[in-house]
Every structure is written in structure tokens, then in C-alpha cells.
Amino acid sequence: MPAFEDQPCIGLFGTCGDSTFRKELFIPEYKRLGIDYFNPQVDDWKPELADIESDHLAYDVVQCWPVLGSTYGTGSLAEQGYSIASSLRAPSPLPKFIIPMIEMELDDKLDDEVARKESLRARKLASTHLANNASPNVYVVDSLEEMLEVSVALHGIAKVLVEQSKTRNPAYKKFVEQRVNDLRMNQLLNQSPK
Secondary structure: OOOHHHOOOEEEOOOOOOOOHHHHHHHHHHHHHOOOEEOOOOOOOOOOHHHHHHHHHHHOOEEEEEEOOOOOOHHHHHHHHHHHHHHHHOOOOOOOEEEEEEOOOOOOOOOOHHHHHHHHHHHHHHHHHHHOOOOOOEOOOOOHHHHHHHHHHHHHHHHHHHHHHHHHOHHHHHHHHHHHHHHHHHHHHHHOOO
16 A cells, blocks of 8 residues: 555654664554554665655655664765655645654764764754754654654654544545546556557
């Protein structure tokens, strides 16, 4: 099922690599609470998974964006800023709640002096921009534990919003109708002889 129809869902974006915060902290709690989530960190990544991740980025109502100190975070910092802005602007009748976090300390094993200096500089810039963010839908946190707590709370709010939207929000209904029409059109185009 596409990401929009599967809401509310929590997108677990941010640092990947060898990070284990998703499977050790977030996923067990979400499963315990019966919360749907999207985990982009897979063992065997394939290019077609980029479309699925992009769909979740556009529609997941709650999105977690941690940049951890276990990596230099060059890609994660760039992706975080761009993706948060894109997600907030993506056409959707549902509001989104974005939860970013940037660890300001780097793991001691990251000992490339130039990369370390650039990472700390980028982290400071990104965290300053987040601190000055004027969006009412961005909730900056300081730890993974706080991120988990806030994500569960916002998911509860999102669940109510989604339920109310499905029955009472004309913009939501029109959006769904347009998606159904677009899907039908795409199916017809794919079935027509070339």
C-alpha cells in the first residue's frame, strides 16, 4: 500500500550506516504500542527502494530525523535539511510533525581531523538553523529517548487528525479522489499498446 493510504505512520529517517537505534530502541516500542513505522535501513538496499522512501518522505505524518555522532554525518546533515523542507512543502491534506535531532559530539573513533572539523561545523550550522525554525510542526529534541517519547505522543495526535480527516475534511476527500483518478489514469496508460 502506498505511504499516504497507510497513515499515520512514523518515518524513521536520519543516520543509517551501522546505527542500531531503530532496531534497539524505536521499533520494539512501536511494535509494543501497535504503531506503524517505516524503516529505510535495510540489509540489502536496491535502487527501487528509493521510490518507496521518497513516498514515505512525502506522506509520513510523523518523521524522525536524528543525525548521530557515530558518523561524520555529512550525507545525513544535507539530507536532513533538504528533506525536512521538502516534506513540509509536499502536497498533502495531512499535517506533518517533524522531529529532528543533531548530536553535537562525535565518536572518538572518527579521527580524520579535516572531516571531524567539517562535521562539527556543519552540525553547529544545522542546529542553529533548527533552533531558529519558525514552523509550528518542527519539534527539536536532544536525545534519542526524547525523540522516541515525542514521536509516540505526536503519533497519537496524528491518529486523531487522520481519523477526523477521513470523515470530515473536504480537502482530504478531494486529495484521495485525485489520487484514485491518477492511479486509474496510470493503469490505463500502462495497459495501452505502445
